[in-house]
Amino acid sequence: MAVLRKGQLAGYVGVLGACFVVATAAGWTSFAERIDNYAYDLVFRLNPPKNPPTHAIVLAVDEATFAKHGGVRRLRGIVGDALNAVAAGHPRVVALDVILSDEQAGSDDAGILSGLTKVKTVLNCELIPGGWEDPLPQFARLQAAVGHVHPDVRSGDGVSRKIPLEMTSPTVRRWALSLETFRLYQNAARIIESPDDLQVGDVVIPAKRADGRLLRIRYSPAGMPMISVNDLLRDPKLAARFENKAVFLGVTAIGAHDTMVSPLGDFLEGVMIHANAFETMADGNFLVSAGDLSVMAICLAWWLAAGLTFWLRSGWPAYALAAVWVLAAHALPVIFFRNNIVLPYFAPAAVAWLSIAGAASYQYFVVRRQLGRSETEKARYQEAIHFVTHEMRTPLTAIQGSSELMGRYNLNEDKRKQIAQMINSESKRLARMIQTFLDVERLSDGQMDLKQEPFAVQEIIDSCVERVRPLAERKQIVLHDAEAVSAEFRGDRELMEYAFYNLLTNAVKYSPANTETFVAWKRDGDAIRLSVTDQGIGMDAKELRNIFRKFYRTKRAEASGEAGTGIGLSIVEQIVTTHGGRMEVTSQPGKGSCFTMVIPVRWIIENPTPPISQSDALHFPKEVKN
Ligand code: ADP
Numbered sequence: 352m353a354v355l356r357k358g359q360l361a362g363y364v365g366v367l368g369a370c371f372v373v374a375t376a377a378g379w380t381s382f383a384e385r386i387d388n389y390a391y392d393l394v395f396r397l398n399p400p401k402n403p404p405t406h407a408i409v410l411a412v413d414e415a416t417f418a419k420h421g422g423v424r425r426l427r428g429i430v431g432d433a434l435n436a437v438a439a440g441h442p443r444v445v446a447l448d449v450i451l452s453d454e455q456a457g458s459d460d461a462g463i464l465s466g467l468t469k470v471k472t473v474l475n476c477e478l479i480p481g482g483w484e485d486p487l488p489q490f491a492r493l494q495a496a497v498g499h500v501h502p503d504v505r506s507g508d509g510v511s512r513k514i515p516l517e518m519t520s521p522t523v524r525r526w527a528l529s530l531e532t533f534r535l536y537q538n539a540a541r542i543i544e545s546p547d548d549l550q551v552g553d554v555v556i557p558a559k560r561a562d563g564r565l566l567r568i569r570y571s572p573a574g575m576p577m578i579s580v581n582d583l584l585r586d587p588k589l590a591a592r593f594e595n596k597a598v599f600l601g602v603t604a605i606g607a608h609d610t611m612v613s614p615l616g617d618f619l620e621g622v623m624i625h626a627n628a629f630e631t632m633a634d635g636n637f638l639v640s641a642g643d644l645s646v647m648a649i650c651l652a653w654w655l656a657a658g659l660t661f662w663l664r665s666g667w668p669a670y671a672l673a674a675v676w677v678l679a680a681h682a683l684p685v686i687f688f689r690n691n692i693v694l695p696y697f698a699p700a701a702v703a704w705l706s707i708a709g710a711a712s713y714q715y716f717v718v719r720r721q722l723g724r725s726e727t728e729k730a731r732y733q734e735a736i737h738f739v740t741h742e743m744r745t746p747l748t749a750i751q752g753s754s755e756l757m758g759r760y761n762l763n764e765d766k767r768k769q770i771a772q773m774i775n776s777e778s779k780r781l782a783r784m785i786q787t788f789l790d791v792e793r794l795s796d797g798q799m800d801l802k803q804e805p806f807a808v809q810e811i812i813d814s815c816v817e818r819v820r821p822l823a824e825r826k827q828i829v830l831h832d833a834e835a836v837s838a839e840f841r842g843d844r845e846l847m848e849y850a851f852y853n854l855l856t857n858a859v860k861y862s863p864a865n866t867e868t869f870v871a872w873k874r875d876g877d878a879i880r881l882s883v884t885d886q887g888i889g890m891d892a893k894e895l896r897n898i899f900r901k902f903y904r905t906k907r908a909e910a911s912g913e914a915g916t917g918i919g920l921s922i923v924e925q926i927v928t929t930h931g932g933r934m935e936v937t938s939q940p941g942k943g944s945c946f947t948m949v950i951p952v953r954w955i956i957e958n959p960t961p962p963i964s965q966s967d968a969l970h971f972p973k974e975v976k977n
Pocket of ligand 1: 915
């Protein structure tokens with residue numbers, strides 16, 4: 352059973368829709384990206400790759416190497432020595448992360464040149480404003496391949512999570528150093544590309560072209576195996592450690608220009624990042640980003656879960672379920688990560704939180720308002736019951752007294768007849784009162800089918816005017832009847848009579864003595880506008896807005912001393928609308944009111960427009976419409 356009513360669905364969906372839009376829009380902001388990255392690093396640390404690196408090894412030009420072998424100025428000489436030394440160990444491929452693009456006067460290039468002839472080597476290149484900055488021709492001639500060494504340019508926080516496997520100058524495309532190294536390691540002639548992935552030998556690397564072919568690097572907490580060039584040169588036997596491996600040769604000494612941090616929190620030089628990217632490919636266990644559509648579907652699922660929960664449940668079961676959704680929204684990225692899918696953290700969690708907050712608040716305030724309303728309705732209802740019992744008491748007392756009179760005294764025939772007639776009419780009045788009350792209650796519960804019979808509009812007017820005339824005369828109010836009307840209502844005669852009678856008695860009830868009340872009608876297409884106009888106490892705009900509410904009475908009406916329940920007009924409106932019509936009211940405090948029933952009819956005489964009716968003659972300076 353829904354906690355909220357059907358009529359509240361639009362508001363509820365509106366509030367939830369706004370929550371969804373705000374949460375998903377927030378998911379596009381740079382703040383959300385920072386949170387997503389932070390969450391990624393956390394989940395990464397909790398779920399490190401299982402295999403330690405076995406394919407790659409770093410040959411590091413570290414501080415000790417510089418200290419012992421002539422410092423930074425002798426870098427090319429050192430690299431040449433290292434290349435020759437490592438070649439003796441028969442590595443499968445060497446990736447050289449050292450810039451060889453500029454002529455350096457007096458530099459010792461002979462070592463590198465001879466090293467390059469001994470081992471398959473990938474050299475590096477960098478994208479500069481004019482294009483690719485490649486190794487000098489003497490080196491390039493001997494290279495096995497060339498690859499770029501750029502990190503993910505979009506990572507603004509210095510953490511190296513991804514690497515672009517492809518980069519393009521205006522004219523020339525280059526693969527990453529790690530990817531070219533992997534190709535040679537796999538002994539593959541070329542890299543086969545499709546829009547969604549790259550294939551090297553039999554390894555398929557998921558890297559969408561549309562996303563810039565980004566590869567998520569899986570750093571092992573075991574760390575990358577590393578040997579210092581200094582140690583290798585001191586102990587050439589160490590070269591055996593490089594056998595059949597991919598060797599990444601680069602600078603790790605403090606001051607290396609390309610340092611970043613891994614999601615594990617370790618400082619990494621460029622050569623380390625390339626080695627780890629290579630190892631990720633060699634291990635073949637890839638992390639892929641969830642597609643936009645899947646992310647949207649997950650957001651929608653949390654949104655629906657929140658919406659349905661507070662639509663169908665309330666109180667602690669709803670809050671308990673909501674807590675489950677929130678926990679699930681936070682756990683899902685971890686579960687996905689374990690299955691190698693990276694799900695953004697912020698947008699789905701924000702949708703879950705915001706939708707739950709929106710749905711819960713909506714429910715809380717609406718239910719509270721409902722409770723308040725039903726409490727005032729209950730109080731008014733009790734008042735009404737008191738009044739009805741009081742009203743019933745009048746005919747009952749009359750019946751009781753008269754029957755006692757008849758029993759106790761010997762009355763003459765005339766008197767007896769008169770009393771019997773009075774008992775008869777009073778009991779009929781009582782029965783009518785009860786019937787109307789019950790009918791209307793059943794009508795508002797939707798339990799009663801409306802009678803569908805044709806009856807003349809004139810009959811209703813005549814019978815009501817007849818019944819009200821004595822009341823009007825008693826208050827010296829002149830009651831002007833309408834012109835004859837030739838039209839038929841279709842519906843429930845008794846209810847319609849009740850409605851019109853109510854308008855007439857109100858006009859008399861809420862008018863002072865020596866005023867006039869007009870009944871008038873007018874054709875309005877297929878409908879009739881049947882109106883009652885008085886010169887009574889009237890109402891202001893605020894009161895007008897409320898008079899059709901059950902049990903509402905204006906202060907003016909209370910002060911007039913006239914008894915009432917405030918229920919009549921709510922019933923009138925219900926009767927009129929169930930007959931396919933509507934109510935219109937204009938009024939001015941102290942000047943009078945005009946109540947009009949606009950109801951579809953069947954006209955018997957075509958075009959029976961009556962002369963200007965008296966009610967039209969009565970003019971309110973400012974019209975207030977309900
Ligand atoms: P009741 O007359 O029993 O109080 P109704 O539902 O018929 O209940 O009317 C609701 C309220 O609308 C009245 O209490 C009164 O304040 C106001 N009202 C109705 N008809 C008139 C009228 N003709 N002139 C002024 N006020 C009216």
